[in-house]
Amino acid sequence: MTTASLGAAVLVLAGCGAVRSEPSPAEGRINVVTSTNVWGSVVQAIGGSAVDVRPLISDPIVNPHAYESVPDDAAEVAEADLLVFNGGGYDEFVEKILAAAPRDRPTVDVSALADEPQQPLPESHAAEGHGHSHDHSINEHFWYDLHAVDAAADRIAADLGELQPARAQEFAANAERFRAGVGQLQEQARRIAAARPGAEVVATEPVAFYLLEESGLSDITPDSFVDAVEAGNDPPAAAVAEIQDALDARRVTALVFNPQTESAVTAQLRARAEQVGIPVVLMTETLPAGQDYLQWMGAQVASLGAAEGLR
Structure with missing residues (x-):
């Protein structure tokens, strides 16, 4: 058969439906879409070679709070065998996609899955007498809530097991190993709490609220500063001055700094902390290149522990 006739034969076969359709999740790799690479890493740890994971946000300089979805994102969400997103208004672009086109597949x-996701932040997690109430309806940074990460791992393993029943035990075992790693992070946080109960810190954004709480630390950042940063506004001068005074007096043990929401004001506070010798602990919203969730969170917890004098 000539090359031309062979090509024609292939075209005829294709026209007759001889080309096989895409495999189902039970036959091939499971297509998983996540809002950020943080949850993508959690899925990868549990799904292993059975999953293809596509985070919609993986660039470390992108602020997920402000991310605007593109048409390709909606298509990815619609076609995913499994969708994993943070919720709580954090990755609101996913919630908008789902509102416009609800899914009937695992999500x-x-x-x-958080312990009490609709509860407000504590009335006060500052030192007595300072009155920082942080009265927000919800803190949406759930990947710093190690208990929520635990629950998410179990749920992801269960959903993957339903999509590929033959590998359900493998997913469950992977989730158990992952949760053991999360347990080690919890133990590190408990060591900080035991060593420095109530030690005061300030933060440029409440991204690590749950981890600070787990570690027994008291965030004395003024409410007006937190509210302004969360709204994308410049903090009041009085609130900035209050933080500067706390740094200058070495009243706080660390400045928790989110480089993904850095502004001229927060950069000045970081410089001030470094000038007076207050440790700056970086807490980010997405994974650095080349690290998985446990490596990344482990390094951050270790950095927090070092700021509190643990070695």
Whole structure:
């Protein structure tokens, strides 16, 4: 058969439906879409070679709070065998996609798995007498809530097991190993709490609220500063001055700094902390290149522990 006739034969076969359709999740790799690479890493740890994971946000300089979805994102969400997103208004672009086109396939909203996702932040997690109430309806940074991460791992393993029943035990075992790693992070946080109960810190954004709480630390950042940063506004001068005074007096043990929401004001506070010798602990919203969730969070917890004098 000539090359031309062979090509024609292939075209005829294709026209007759001889080309096989895409495999189902039970036959091939499971297509998983996540809002950020943080949850993508959690899925990868549990799904292993059975999953293809596509985070919609993986660039470390992108602020997920402000991310605007593109048409390709909606298509990815619609076609995913499993969708995992943070929820709680954090990755609101995913919630908008789902509102416009609801899914009938497995979907994990981590905010729904948190212990008490609809409860406000504590009335006060500052030192007595300072009155910082942080009265927000919800803190949406659930990947710093190690208990929520635990629950998400179990749910992801269960959903993957339903999509590929033959590998359900493998997913469950992977989740158990992952949760053991999370347990080690919890133990590190408990060591900080035991060593420095109530030690005061300030933060440029409440991204690490749950981890600070787990570590027994008291965030004395003024409410007006937190509210302004969360709203994308410049903090009041009085609030900035209050933080500067706390740094200058070495009243706080660390400045928790989110480089992904850095502004001229927060950069000045970081410089001030470094000038007076206050440790600056970086807490980010997405994974650095080349690290998985446990490596990344482990390094951050270790950095927090070092700021509190643990070695």
